[in-house]
Amino acid sequence: MKTTHDDPDPLSEAPPLELQRAQEERLRAAWKMPEGWRYWSAVNNSEVGLWYVTAAFAFFLFAGVLALIMRVQLALPGLSVVSAQTYDELFTMHGSVMMFLFAVPVLEAFSIMVLPEMMGARDLPFPRLSAYGFWCYLIGGVFVCGSLFFGDAPRGGWFMYPPLTTEYVEGHGVDIWLLGLSFIEIASIAAAIELIVGVLKVRPPGMRINLLPLYSWYILVVGAMILFAFPPLIAGDLLLELERAFDWPFFDASRGGDPLLWQHLFWIFGHPEVYIVFLPSIALVAMIVPTFSRTPIVGYGWVVLAAVGTGFLSFGLWVHHMFTTGLPGVSLALFSAASEAIAIPTGIQLFCFIATLLVGRVTLSVPMLYVLGGFSTFVIGGLTGVMVALVPFDLQAHDTYFVVGHLHAVLLGGVIFPIAAGVHYFFPLIRGKKLSPRLGRIAFWLMFVGFNVTFVPMHLTGLLGMPRRVYTYPAELGVGWLNLLSTVGAFVLGLGILVFVIDVLRPKKNQPLSERNPWDAGTLEWTARMPDEAWGIRSIPEIDSRYPLWEQENFQRDVDEGRFYLADAEEGLRETIVSSTVDGKPRQCLRVPGPSWLPLLAAVFTGGVFILGTYHLWWPALASGLAAAAVVIRWLWTGTAQIPEKESKSIGLGVTLPTYRSGAESVGWWAMLILMLGDFTAFLALVFGYLFYWVSSEGFLSPDGLQLSARWPLVALASIGAAWGLTVLARSLNRRDRAVGYYASMGGALAAAVGGASALMIGPWSDGFDPTAHVYPAMVWVLFGWTAIHVGLGVVMHLYCVARRAAARMDAEHDIDIANVTLYWHFVAATALITVAVVVGFPELA
């Protein structure tokens, strides 16, 4: 292990014991968990992460029970344990809950819980955002699952294809799915912001990019993938709900619409999503394998290649879910090629793990059992994946049980087994006690055997001709015995999961605490005490190695005795270190907010908008939206961009850091950038829709001679451009402390923005664009409406910034608010430019 001459050392002498005790008391007080009923106002990431994981597992068990009911129904030919309609609801809810309420959230939750410890951070930068995300998720999840008990559950399959879901399914089920899950997607994007900023900016000093734990690499990639994968689905949800609620004909072929657009938007989300759940799971493996091999990972750079490469390539696969829809053969070939290519990085990381096992001395502990079981299962799923990525094979296997067998092998091998390994591995870190190795082994073998007995026969069931999503089948098909076998296997698998759950939930009062670092791991999170303190890490260390507990001398002692950074909380505030993205150089001592009810309240009111909207209760939904906005503004006003009581602070070892940074140096700016990248992706998905209609249908532009005059859109563009320019000017004037000029610019920007949004609405209205008549006017209204709403939000931000300066909460040196709002306006200006260019310019070119 090597480092440079100027690399700081820990204190050579430990602080006196009395001082250590006093420091610990102050840290304990600063990070104290609220008690009694106030406990639910906690925002600490480790606590929120635990709630999140628990809720995700509850949803998992719920969806698992639904699967067992389905298996009972399919055990023998011609059974009628449940009706066809109930069966439709069961498979729709099983898929939706497993994907949206379990697989994605549980991995985000895991990361929120353990990432601060892995990064040697006291907390991630936006704990209240994580809490808000969790409450959104919980409310949305209960709403969606609850629908099953009121006979109003969605039943269009987990991918909700129109026209089935626009013309043939009655009731509110589809709306519940669309609005409930859109609401939950907010939680995913919130988690993505937290995790990306966490990995890039909240690292301990010295943790250069080449020393980042592999888990963090994977999470960084997954965060970015969420950002670009979820928004197209949000755009699709918007279009589908507009058709259902207001009869805008995006998917109605008789009025120029096209159901295939939904499939594109869904699968642009849906295929990366497979990797969004696979990569964090494999990230757990990347932490577990070196620990139980007692050696650093083999091929760190290759694993990073695999993570980043998979992240990119996963966006070029979506059409392989649409091979049978009649797209041009050459397009299918292109997607087939990319689907084959992704096997390369996926395989590389597995070879790295196997090489690590071969190089090291492997301990076959329970987590390793799950890892190895996961490997073998995932390889089966991966190889059948290569098979269905080939167009001729897929044409035969599409929509049969072969695909069901394949996808479950991928998801159980690539997600469930690694998660079970992760729970076993990290349980001592979370609860201070170990799970039972005996029960762990029993659960593993039941799950492993159960999986194989359930899903391996399904490949054959499919090849013999049994389609997916049918509630029964005739005996003559000859698949009765295979289905019975799958049903028996499903119950064995269920029993394994039951044993696992019993082990997790069984009272452990009399069980002794686990020893510290029970697996003798080398990574930072295992410096934690048993049970862990709410402060996370006693002092934030200087990192010189990928495995500091293995390779840095006296590391545990130095952390424990407060010989590193931020060993104290003199001001009684929650603090952590913000660092540079490449070399992890300390840049800021960040004060993170403590417990608050505001995130919960904001989530309740946001939920109100979606839930009331589902039942078309527009006025109460609007009221709920206004209440949510009021709570969020209060949250921002009282909790963010606070001017600190002192400009800088010594964090120990001779390092003094500023307590306030704005612009690209502030974590808030990064959060805004990430949020807007996601938002902009949703917008681009709508633009993709516009181009899609132009390519796929004759006469999309100007149906029945309908034409949009350029005048109002160009006025709108000029006004919005002026608003953007004046906002940039206002930031500059604020920085130069020209108060009058600042207010004048902001006033001008505000007026120009209101004018621009109005002109956008006047354009299609004055030209008689009826969005229900044809998909073209509907698409124009959507693009203009999207832009106008963003301009409107920009106006609220202008007012906020004016108020901040007037209330002396923002000045020339402390300008986070206006810097972030300016960044927002860059995106609004780009949105307006593209909207007008596409809607006004494109018909000219075409």
Next chain:
Amino acid sequence: MSRIHDDGPEESQESLWWLTAAPLTWGLHFAGSYLSVSIWCGKIVGADGSLGDLGIGLGVYTAIALAVIAFVAEHGLRRSRVGQHEPHDFDTPGSRSRFLGFATVLLAGVSAIATIYGAFALWFVGSCG
């Protein structure tokens, strides 16, 4: 732990964007090819038409994409040889640069393979149908 003199580049001369450059180039090649064949087959020659002249355009896309990927790989290769020829798991600027360079080269490799896969698919199929 030993302390060494390390003259790797400053942090300000380093960028994580190099890691994404080659896969992004693959993405642009992929999206450009998809968009072009969609418009060609949907608007110009019809579902049963031949790729014809578009094939030349697709070949140009591929050549440009591979040239950009090669340029990125060359940059990565130079970075991966910064300073002493040692592993890249140390807490030093040189180690960091070697790692970023090495990862850039690997990503350029996988991006080139994926780009060639896509180009082959277009070349072999040769028509819209």
